[in-house]
Amino acid sequence: MSKVIIFGNSGSGKSTLAKQLAEQSHLSHLDLDTIAWxxxxxxxRTSLSESNRSIQQFISRHDSWVIEGCYTDLLELATPFADEVIFLNLPVxxxxxxxxxxxxxxxxxxNKQAQDANLxxxxxxxxxxxxxxDTFSKLAHEKLFEQFVGVKTMFTANQ
Known part of the structure; x- marks a missing residue:
């Protein structure tokens, strides 16, 4: 049973790593972007209470999971249930x-064009x-990482 939270800046590789872990370790995957907006x-933004309901439903339905995102306010709702956090602290x-x-x-x-229009x-x-x-900042992520009690890993470069 594994319960992992991955966080970092946009573009740090959270989704890529979460997908890899989910596939390799047969973890259910929640991308917080899908419930945050x-x-x-x-x-x-979706209300914090509604997002919390979605997170709690996800956690209660899955024994092993990976949750990823940049939303410290949402990540804090899941960290009490996590075994491990991974902070992707890459250079901007x-x-x-x-x-x-x-x-x-x-x-x-x-489509890809709509994605690129947002680039x-x-x-x-x-x-x-x-x-x-704010809740998306390096400062907030550093605080979350430091306060977590459990297995902690920080990456400062893509592997």
């Missing part, structure tokens, strides 16, 4: 490069990681 334009420039080269994410975008905004978002102080 309402399907409205412009996008709006590596995250930007990864974002530019990421394959189409059909669970987030209707300039995403690169700007990634670039602010070190200076933000």
């Amino acid at each position: 309402q399907a409205v334009n412009p996008p709006q 420039n590596d995250c930007i490069s990864n974002a530019k080269n990421r394959p189409w994410e059909p669970h987030k975008y209707s 300039a905004m995403l690169i700007d978002w990634i670039a602010q990681y070190d200076v933000r102080s």
Whole structure:
């Protein structure tokens, strides 16, 4: 039984690593992007209570899982149930490069063109990681990592 949380900046490789772990270790996979946002334009965050319900339902339905995302407020809801956390603490420039080269994410975008249309905004978002102080920031991720009691791993480069 394994319960893993992966977090870091956008473009750090969270989804890629989570998919690999899920496949190799037969873990159920929850990408927090799928529950963090309402399907409205412009996008709006789902309420914390509604996201918490989704996280708790996922955890209760699966004995072994990997949850990944950049939302410290949501990650904190899952960490009491986790055995391990993995912090992908890559340099911002590596995250930007990864974002530019990421394959189409059909669970987030209707097609690759729609994904690429969002790329300039995403690169700007990634670039602010070190200076933000919100739930998506490096500061918040460092605090989550330091406070976690259990197996902790930090990667500072793509493997």
